[in-house]
Amino acid sequence: MARTAAILSALARALRRDQKSIASVVGNNFFVVTVLLLQEAGAFLYLILGLILLFPLSTDPLRKIPASRLSLWPLERRERWMLRAASPWVNPMTWLIAGGAVWVARGKVTAGLWGLCGGLIAACFVLSALPIAPRGGLWRRMPHFPGPLNHLIRKNLRGMLSTLDFYLALLLSVAALAYRASGRNLPAEALLPMTLLVVVALSSYAQCLFGLDGESGLERYRLLPVSGWQVLLAKDAAFLTLAVFLVLPLEPLAGFGAALVALAVGHYATVSHQREQVRWRFSAGAPLVEGLAQCALIAMAGSLVSHSVWVIGACVAAWAGSVWWYGRRWDGEAVS
Amino acid sequence: MITCRNLTRRFGEFTAVDGLSFHVEPGAICAFLGPNGAGKSTTVKMLTGLLAPTAGEVEVCGLDPRSKPIELKRRIGVLPEDLGLFDDLTVEEHLELTASVYGVDKRQAKDRIAQLLRVLSLEHGRRTFASACSHGMRKKTSFAMALLPNPSVLFLDEPFEAIDPVTSKTMRDLLQSAARHGITVFLTSHILPVAEEIATQLIMLRKGRIVWNSPASELPQALEQHYFDLVESPVVEEMEWLGQPRS
Numbered sequence: 001m002a003r004t005a006a007i008l009s010a011l012a013r014a015l016r017r018d019q020k021s022i023a024s025v026v027g028n029n030f031f032v033v034t035v036l037l038l039q040e041a042g043a044f045l046y047l048i049l050g051l052i053l054l055f056p057l058s059t060d061p062l063r064k065i066p067a068s069r070l071s072l073w074p075l076e077r078r079e080r081w082m083l084r085a086a087s088p089w090v091n092p093m094t095w096l097i098a099g100g101a102v103w104v105a106r107g108k109v110t111a112g113l114w115g116l117c118g119g120l121i122a123a124c125f126v127l128s129a130l131p132i133a134p135r136g137g138l139w140r141r142m143p144h145f146p147g148p149l150n151h152l153i154r155k156n157l158r159g160m161l162s163t164l165d166f167y168l169a170l171l172l173s174v175a176a177l178a179y180r181a182s183g184r185n186l187p188a189e190a191l192l193p194m195t196l197l198v199v200v201a202l203s204s205y206a207q208c209l210f211g212l213d214g215e216s217g218l219e220r221y222r223l224l225p226v227s228g229w230q231v232l233l234a235k236d237a238a239f240l241t242l243a244v245f246l247v248l249p250l251e252p253l254a255g256f257g258a259a260l261v262a263l264a265v266g267h268y269a270t271v272s273h274q275r276e277q278v279r280w281r282f283s284a285g286a287p288l289v290e291g292l293a294q295c296a297l298i299a300m301a302g303s304l305v306s307h308s309v310w311v312i313g314a315c316v317a318a319w320a321g322s323v324w325w326y327g328r329r330w331d332g333e334a335v336s
Numbered sequence: 337m338i339t340c341r342n343l344t345r346r347f348g349e350f351t352a353v354d355g356l357s358f359h360v361e362p363g364a365i366c367a368f369l370g371p372n373g374a375g376k377s378t379t380v381k382m383l384t385g386l387l388a389p390t391a392g393e394v395e396v397c398g399l400d401p402r403s404k405p406i407e408l409k410r411r412i413g414v415l416p417e418d419l420g421l422f423d424d425l426t427v428e429e430h431l432e433l434t435a436s437v438y439g440v441d442k443r444q445a446k447d448r449i450a451q452l453l454r455v456l457s458l459e460h461g462r463r464t465f466a467s468a469c470s471h472g473m474r475k476k477t478s479f480a481m482a483l484l485p486n487p488s489v490l491f492l493d494e495p496f497e498a499i500d501p502v503t504s505k506t507m508r509d510l511l512q513s514a515a516r517h518g519i520t521v522f523l524t525s526h527i528l529p530v531a532e533e534i535a536t537q538l539i540m541l542r543k544g545r546i547v548w549n550s551p552a553s554e555l556p557q558a559l560e561q562h563y564f565d566l567v568e569s570p571v572v573e574e575m576e577w578l579g580q581p582r583s
Contacts, residue, residue: 226406331405
C-alpha cells in the first residue's frame, strides 16, 4: 500500500507540473460539436460523450512511467491493479468530468448504465496500457506519392490511421455509403451535414499534426534540408488524402473545401503549440474557443462550396496562404 | 571547416555554453569531451542550426546556420542526441527518405542504402519500424542517415554508446576513412579509449567552458588521466551498506 501511495504521489506531482495553464483544457471538436447539436438528446448521451471526452482530455497518467521501469519495480499483482485503478484519479480532469457527468445524469441514469460506463472506462484504460505499435501489413501498404516528400506523407498517413478520429469519420462515411448502397436515397439536405460531420471528426487532428512525431521526430524534421512549407505540405497531403477518401460517398467537393479550411485554421495550433498525442485515442486539439472557431469556418466553407463550386478557389487560396505563413513560422521557430 | 567565436548559450539564468572559441580543420576528427551537462549537446545543436546561440558566431562549411539553414543542412550529416527517427517509418524507409530529401540520384541511393545496411548489419531489420527497433539498431539507422548524403561535415552526438563491439569497430573505420577523404568529423563521446584511438583533435569541456583544445598528438599523458586531471576526477567512496543484510 505504501509503495502504491508513493507512486501515485509521484504521478500526481508529475501531472501537476504538466498542466501548465487553462490552455491544457483541450478537447475533441467532434464531441464538442455533437454536444452542442444534440442539446435535447438527453442525459445518457451527455454522460457517454462526457466519459468518452475524458480520454483525449486526460490521457492516462500511468503512461508517465516508462513500461520497463514499471515492470521492474517490486510490486505485487494486487498493487499493480490498485495502481491501474487509482491512477486516473490523480488527474484533476477526471474528477471534473466525472463530477459533471454525475451532475448532468443525476436521477436519470440507471445503475446498470453507470456500470456499463464504468466498464467502458476501465476497458479503455486497461487497453491503453497495451503496447500497440504499427507493424502489420496494412501499415506497410501505404500508397506512394511522387516527389521527395513521399516517405514523409506515407509516415503521416500511418500516423493518422493510428488515431480514433479517422475510424470515427470512417464509421460515418461507411454508414452513409451503406445507406445509399441499400437503394435508398439519402435526402439532399442530409448530405452536407454528414459531409461536415466527417470533416469535423478529423479536424482536431488538423490542430496537432506533429502530435505523434515525438521529440525525436521533431528533431529530424528540423535537421532535414526542407522548408517549413514542405513539412506542412507533407502533413496536409496525408490529411487531404484521407479526408477526400472519406467524403467520396457524400459531397466530395464540399468536403474537400471544408478539409482545406480545417487545415488552414489548424496550422496555427499545429505550429504554435505542438501538443503531444497518444495513439489509439481521439486527438485532443486546441482549446475550446479555437476548436469551435475552426468548426464554424469548416461549416461555412462546406456550405459555400456546396452552393457555388467557385468558392473552392478561395478555400485553396486560404490553405496555400496558411501553409506559406505557418511554414515561415516553423522555419523561424526551428532555431530559437 | 568549423569555426566558433565566443559561442554562448544561456537558458534563463543558467549558462550552458560559455564563450567557446575553436576551429576544426577539414578532414579532422574532433572529439568533444566532457561530463554530462557540460554543454556538449547544446554546442552540437548550435553548430547544426537546431538552436540559436545567445551570443557569438558559428561558421560551418563557411555558412552561418542562422542565415543559411537549408544550405547548411544539405552539407552536413547529423546523428542527434535523441537519434531523430520517426516511429512510423521502417529502417529502410528512413534511408530512402534521406536519399530523396537530399537529392541523391536514385541508382546511387539504391547502392548506398544496400551498402550501409550490409556494413552496419541492418539488413535483417530493414523492414522493422523504428518503434520496434532496439536502441542499437536505432542508433545505427541514424548513423547511416548521417552518412548517406555524403556530407562535408559529420556531427555525431555520442555515436558509440549502446553499440556492439563489431559495429563500433566498423563505425570507427568508416569515420577514419571518411576523414581521409576530407570529411570533417565532430563527435561527442564518453568512451575515452575510442576517442583516443580515432581523434586527431581533442576539445575538453567543463561547465560550458573549454579547458583543453589541442591536436591529439600533443596530449601530455594518456587521455583518461588527462581528462581526470582537467575535467573531473572520479569520486571514490566505499559504500559499506552494499551487500549488508536488508532490514
